Amino acid sequence: MNETTHIEHRDYIGAKLGMWLFLFTEILLFGGMFLVYAEYRQVNTADFHEAGREMNVFIGAANTIILLTSSLTMALAISEIHRGRKDRSVLFQAATVLLGVGFLVNKYFEWSDHIRHGFYPDSPQLLAMSHGKILFFGLYYVMTGIHALHVVIGLSVIAFMLALTLRGGVSGADYVKLENAGLFWHLVDVIWIYLFPLFYLIT
Amino acid sequence: MVTGWPNLSNPADNTFFFILGISLTFLVLNTGVMIYFVFRYSRKRHPKAEEVGENTPLEIIWTVVPILLVLAIFYVGWKGFVYQRTVPPDAMPVKVTARQWSWTFTYENGKEDGVLHVPVRKPVKLLITSADVLHSLFIPAYRIKEDCVPNRQTYLWFLPDQLGSYDLFCTEYCGVGHSAMITKVEVMPQKDFEEWYGGANITAEAEKKKPAAKGPAEKTAPVSEEGARLIQVKGCVACHATDGTPKIGPTFKGVFGRRETVIRNGQEREITVDEAFIRQTLLRPELDRVKGFPPIMPSQQGQLTDKEIDEIVEYIKTLK
């Protein structure tokens, strides 16, 4: 037999099941970091509250709203392609990408602000502080950093989907790829929903 | 003095034999039945297999019986553990500091040593910590062990019920010197122990006795005795012998004035060991490494005072 005449079986449910299972691994990955956070907050409660004051609630809240909105546009993009309205779907996907980029830009300013103030891992200023603060900032950089990495990956995937949609690879008849990209994007959102109070609202 | 404490090794040994009994029973029965079946129902003797079907009562029995047995084992292990963790109130406290790759035992009166001296039949409580990475203090004779964690204190207790000298190992991997991080527990008669232990704060007394060090030329014999004590206490002897045998590190015997090859940044060169070189090795061993030995000599920066270094240097000089 010929390996290339592979019958492209299209198991919609199977594809989504695979994606969900993959998302489970993401939950456990971040779960591991939440465990680190939980222990160190438990041990250094006061320090964490104090370090939380360095955070800018406004930027955090703005970013939360941006991500929530991008989730909405993503959901709508899928709903539109489902109804066969390619143009609208493309628009919503583009909006999602823009919002995601906005999130990253915000994050960039936020990080560089902290770094300017001398708060970064192993910085002399941080090392002079209490253990709890060192750990808080360590966690802040690592958790939001890995989250940001996920945003970047999500954006690249959605941008790719955008191209696919334009070229017809994603269409009303077959859009499971877009749906899976959407699932990933929503999960990134869900994780941020938890990160926001943990770092910005614990003062 | 406490009498009547059973040997601390009992809880572990009793639990062990309890589990061993259950395990051997199962192992022998299982294996016996298995071999019996293989012969009895071999194709030669039993050419046609019979279906026996499922047997739910049997399944329940061999679920419930092991559950009961393991719960019993858990209970026995737990009870023994409670005993192992309950320190008698009159236990003698000894602080233990583990570092790569030596032990320091500090007694209540400030006396320090690299060997754990204890009087017989008096419970001892060890308060354990580490100066660098994880270590683990293990005394097989008393069946006890606990990790040494930096910035934390853990504890152990034991009752040395017989005179003798017992091994004390490090059982948490801690680097190149891990397998050399061995010392002894010396269980002494009460009288000998008291003699060894001395009166009040030994170190403070020793300091007082010594004339303030002015220059190397003025050093006298008691100073090198102090040096001899220091290399015991600071764990140097874990890696350095004084009798000429190379251990993990070069021997101290005859090292002063010896010509040897050292390696700096991959470059080999010849040097003569002098005072400056010994000081450098103590404080910044990474600069020059003696050829033929692993690069593991730990820096003593912050571990030894200047005076202590002087004394060690003087002592090493005397080892011809």
Add this chain to the structure above:
Amino acid sequence: MEQKPEQHFVATRTFVFTWLALLLLTGLTVEAAHLRMGEWSMIANIAIASAKASLVLWFFMHLKYERKLFKVLLFVPIATISIIIWLTFFDIWYR
């Protein structure tokens, strides 16, 4: 093995309402943090975050419209991570 994507259209309205609810909860959580309820504000924040996460999962991620298997399976990682954190805390609480 061939399956048509399920013919279930979700009204745009549903998504927009979900989004509004999420924004509302975000406002609420910022407020809760200002109330200075000590440890309780942390608990309130986590509770609100979980409510938000559920909304995203249920509507945006279509869980509501998926077959039962998906809903059951999602329980597995969440239970796993909760148990793991809980068991670890038996060390941290009693040290």
Add this chain to the structure above:
Amino acid sequence: MEASFYHARTKYPGIFGWLFTTDHKRVGLLYLLSSLSFFFVGVSLGLTMRLELIRSGMHFYSAEAYNAIFTLHGVVMIFLFIIPGIPSSLGNFIMPLQLGARDVAFPKINILSWWLFIAGGACAITSLFTGSGFPDTGWTFYVPYSIRTGTNVSLAVFGVFLIGLSSTLTGMNFLTTIHRMRAPGLTWKRLPLFTWAIYATSWVQLLATPVLAITLLLVILERVFGVGFFDPAKGGDPILFEHMFWIYSHPAVYIMILPAMGVVTDIIPVFSRRAIFGYTAIAASSLAIAFLGYLVWGHHMFTSGMSDTARIIFSFLTFLVAVPSGIKVFNWIASLYKGSIRTDAPLLYTLGFIFLFSIGGLTGLVQGALATNLHVHGTYFIVAHFHYVMFGGAAMGFFAGLHYWFPKMFGRMYEEHLAKLAWVFLFIGFNMLYFSMFILGWEGMPRRYYDYLPEFNAPNLVSTIGSWILAMGLFIMFYNLIHSLFAGRVAGNNPWGGATLEWQTTSPPPAENFVESPEVTKGPYEFR
């Protein structure tokens, strides 16, 4: 044999037809070849370690070399041999066949997993020759030592990270396959128990490995940026690392043993010609082990300075997880009752498995009990325990499966007498090598010791001699298998008379597995 997948036209020519294949059978064989190669590296290291330990004062290696070598031995054996061993090689080859499926659910991700696995292995090997050499931390990478040592920890840890990713993807792939691609009529209650075991294993791979991934990532970040999570000087908690490491690594030991249990469960009924005893109990105990396996990681930390409360809870849970393993053992033995037993090599290896695994498992109880753990932790007792369960258990099960499915995979038969001879050597050598270690451990010899006190000489000598006998056994076994690849007699489609689906296609199977899509009308062990 001409119609087999070996001769199928591939998308890419020659070797690329293998390296970029999406056929689960080829991927399975790639895994088999690569994990056995790693096994060979690992055993060679083990052999030289025994040489170093033959008597006290022996200096075959330097201390640094020895430390790097036992670390490499552990990393290779665990991450590169035994974890991917059964699920990714036999699982990949056999499981879709047992389902009557054309391939796995995501064939491209399948080959991607293999590539990640190889990339991870390559990172680990590269770290040997770059920087200041292979990590000397032990396979457990305990902090703060692993963040302080000058050796090449970051690269090796990154390699393990990639291997973890590969393992996760395989788990996801297999779960989807088993859920979605069963042949018509193949209900959950008719699933062969090997596939059930793979199913349970895949869940563990999926849900435990990410925790390892993040833990290792944090170690790298700690080394590179000094974030402080595991550095006591910055408030970090080394015990937290131990928790996170074992949260993965305890479930990981069930990733190793569950598939091996699945293999022997499939072998026993075929060679005793009767249905497995307690199908439901065995399937359920696989799931129970997978679940309970998450709850017991603390038993590796009974002397770590963890709270006494946690020690007691974890000891309790540890004992619970022993029960489902016991249930399996009892059911296996009961399945021999009133059978008509043929003691061919696969069954012989299976019986060896049951015996050796029982010893390993029962000594696990000694370690799980608090009072005894304080004594045996960190000694050779532990080393003996895990070689009994991993080598005597998991690897023995692997060898059993290798003999059992050899004719299916290669269409030829191995030489029966040689296989039995190898078994005798393996069995004797194994017990000499590792039983001595129980004695050493109880006497108090610590593990990871480059050199030891002379009082431990005698058992160490026995152990080293045992390693040579074992080596002979392995040599005979692999010689036999490799030789038979080319010179074995043609086996036929169903040499053992198995009733599961993989025996209903040709040996080796065609590229599309089944010429006609199979329909299942009876259970996996109904021979009549």
